[in-house]
Amino acid sequence: MHTTEAPAVIVVGAGPAGLTAAIALAHHGVRTLVVERRTALSPFPRATGINLRTMELMRAWSLEDAVRAGAIDVSPTGWIGRTLASAEGIETPMGFPSDEVAASLSPTTGVVAPQDHLEPVLMEHLLSLPGTSVRLGTELIALDQEDDGVTVTLREGAESSTIRAEYVIGADGAHSTVRRHAGITMEGPGDLGAYLAVLFRAPLADVVGERRHGLYMLTRQGPPWVFLPTDRHDRWVFSMTWDPTRETRADYPTERLVELIRAGAGVPDLEPQIAWTGDFTFAAQIADRYREGRVFLIGDAAHRMTPRGAAGMNTAIHDGYDLGWKLGWVLRGWAGESLLESFEAERRPVGLRNMQRSAIAADQRDVSQDYLEDIADRIPHSWLPDGRTSTLDLLGDGLTVLAGPQAHVPLGQLHGVPVVVHVIDQATADVLQVGADGLVLVRPDGRPVARWAASADASAISAAVSAAVGGATRADLSRAA
Numbered sequence: 001m002h003t004t005e006a007p008a009v010i011v012v013g014a015g016p017a018g019l020t021a022a023i024a025l026a027h028h029g030v031r032t033l034v035v036e037r038r039t040a041l042s043p044f045p046r047a048t049g050i051n052l053r054t055m056e057l058m059r060a061w062s063l064e065d066a067v068r069a070g071a072i073d074v075s076p077t078g079w080i081g082r083t084l085a086s087a088e089g090i091e092t093p094m095g096f097p098s099d100e101v102a103a104s105l106s107p108t109t110g111v112v113a114p115q116d117h118l119e120p121v122l123m124e125h126l127l128s129l130p131g132t133s134v135r136l137g138t139e140l141i142a143l144d145q146e147d148d149g150v151t152v153t154l155r156e157g158a159e160s161s162t163i164r165a166e167y168v169i170g171a172d173g174a175h176s177t178v179r180r181h182a183g184i185t186m187e188g189p190g191d192l193g194a195y196l197a198v199l200f201r202a203p204l205a206d207v208v209g210e211r212r213h214g215l216y217m218l219t220r221q222g223p224p225w226v227f228l229p230t231d232r233h234d235r236w237v238f239s240m241t242w243d244p245t246r247e248t249r250a251d252y253p254t255e256r257l258v259e260l261i262r263a264g265a266g267v268p269d270l271e272p273q274i275a276w277t278g279d280f281t282f283a284a285q286i287a288d289r290y291r292e293g294r295v296f297l298i299g300d301a302a303h304r305m306t307p308r309g310a311a312g313m314n315t316a317i318h319d320g321y322d323l324g325w326k327l328g329w330v331l332r333g334w335a336g337e338s339l340l341e342s343f344e345a346e347r348r349p350v351g352l353r354n355m356q357r358s359a360i361a362a363d364q365r366d367v368s369q370d371y372l373e374d375i376a377d378r379i380p381h382s383w384l385p386d387g388r389t390s391t392l393d394l395l396g397d398g399l400t401v402l403a404g405p406q407a408h409v410p411l412g413q414l415h416g417v418p419v420v421v422h423v424i425d426q427a428t429a430d431v432l433q434v435g436a437d438g439l440v441l442v443r444p445d446g447r448p449v450a451r452w453a454a455s456a457d458a459s460a461i462s463a464a465v466s467a468a469v470g471g472a473t474r475a476d477l478s479r480a481a
Helices: 016-027 052-060 064-068 099-105 115-127 177-182 254-265 312-331 337-358 426-431 458-468 474-480
Strands: 009-012 032-036 075-081 089-093 132-136 139-146 149-156 159-165 167-170 194-201 213-218 225-229 235-241 273-281 285-287 295-297 399-403 419-423 439-442 448-452
Touching: 009 016, 009 149, 009 159, 016 032, 016 115, 016 312, 052 064, 052 312, 064 115, 115 132, 139 177, 149 167, 167 177, 167 312, 177 295, 194 254, 225 254, 235 254, 254 273, 285 337, 312 337, 399 458, 439 458, 448 458
Parallel strands: 009 032, 009 167, 032 132, 075 213, 167 295, 399 419
Antiparallel strands: 075 089, 139 149, 149 159, 194 235, 194 273, 213 225, 225 235, 399 439, 439 448
C-alpha cells in the first residue's frame, strides 16, 4: 500500500533498523516514506542471530511464525574445532539462552535465521499497513532542515525530487549519507581487522552431523577461520582474515577458495558452488550523537559493531522500535516533543556498551548472559491463567496499567495518550511485585513508568502519565490555544 500524501517521516534505508522504525510508525498511523538506494532487498544472509528481545517484538506484531519459518536447524551456540569434519571440539555460547531458560523469561525464544529471510518478512508487513510507501532504487543526495521540518532531495535514476517531512530517520548503514549531511561524526576504531568472505553451497550438513551449531570457529595457526550456516539448504559463508595492503582479490581465484573451503571442512573432495565473494572490515564505532534537530540515526548509521556477540542487527532493530513508537506518540499528539530526548538517552548507552563489547575477542569475554541485559528494563514475563497470554502480550500502543485483583484504578483526566487497564490474577501480580491491590504503569516497550504498592489516587496516576509523555502534548497545546 502506498500513500499519496506528504509523509510525516522519511526513513532512509530499508534494512532491519529502517523497516522496524517504519513499522512502528505505521502502527501509530504515521504517514511514512521509506527510501532505499538498492533496487531490491539484500540477497545476502548477513546476520543470522535473532535474539530473545527481537522475537518479542516480532510476536507483538504477529510476525513470530513468519520469522521462525526461515529458521535454520541449528543450536544458537558456537563450536570450536579443527575442521567441520572433526569430532573433537567444544561448544561455546553465542549470547542466547537455552530453550529451557528462555521459557522462564519470555513467551518466545530466539532464532537463528538469515537476514535475507527477515527483511522480506518485515517489508511485507510494512506494506500491509496503511499510510506507508517504499521507493527502492532511490537515494538521498541532500538534506536541509529548518525549525519546523526537513526537506530532502532524492534521486531515482536520472530524476531528482524534493520532499518535505517533519522528521528524517537515517537508517542507511555504516557509511550513512544522512549522518554526513547532519554533521554527525563517528568515534572509535574503524579498522579492527580485514576479512575475506565467501558465500557458497555445499553438502556440509552430513559432514557436521549432529553437531548443528550457528557458528563454527576453526582453530589453526593464526586467526581462526569461520563457517556460518545461513539457510536450511546447505548455503554457507566461509570467512578468514586477509591483508588487503599486501593482497588483492585476484590472489584468491575460485580454485584457491575451493581449496580453502575443503581444508576448513576437512573434506578433500568437496565441490563447493561459490556464489559470491567479498571483503569487509571489523569496526567498533559509535556516533557522537544520535540526533541533530529533526534528524535521527539508528542501526549501523549510529553504531558499527563486529559480528562478535551477534549484537549488531538486534541493537539496530531495538533502535528502530524505540524511535518509532516515540515519534509515533509525538506525531499523534500523545506526547510532548521532549519525549524524543529519551531516544538518545536510552539507546546510545546500549549502543556504546554493545559496540565496546564487540571489539573484545571472543575468547576474552563470556557472552553467555548477554541476553539478560536486553530484557532487564522490561516487566517480567508471566503466563496468565489461560496459559497462552503473557504479561508482555497485554502491552498496547499507549500506556498500560497492570493492576492487582483488588486494586482500585481511578484514571481521572489524563493527557492524550490512551491508558488501558488490565486486572491480573494474584499469581501474576506477585510476579510483577505489585501485590493484591497494587499496580504498575508500563510503556509499550515494557519499561515500567511508575509502580504503586497500594491503589493510587487519580492525581498520582495523572502525574505519572504526564512524566511518561514528556510534559505538554500537541493536544494540550491545541486545547490551550
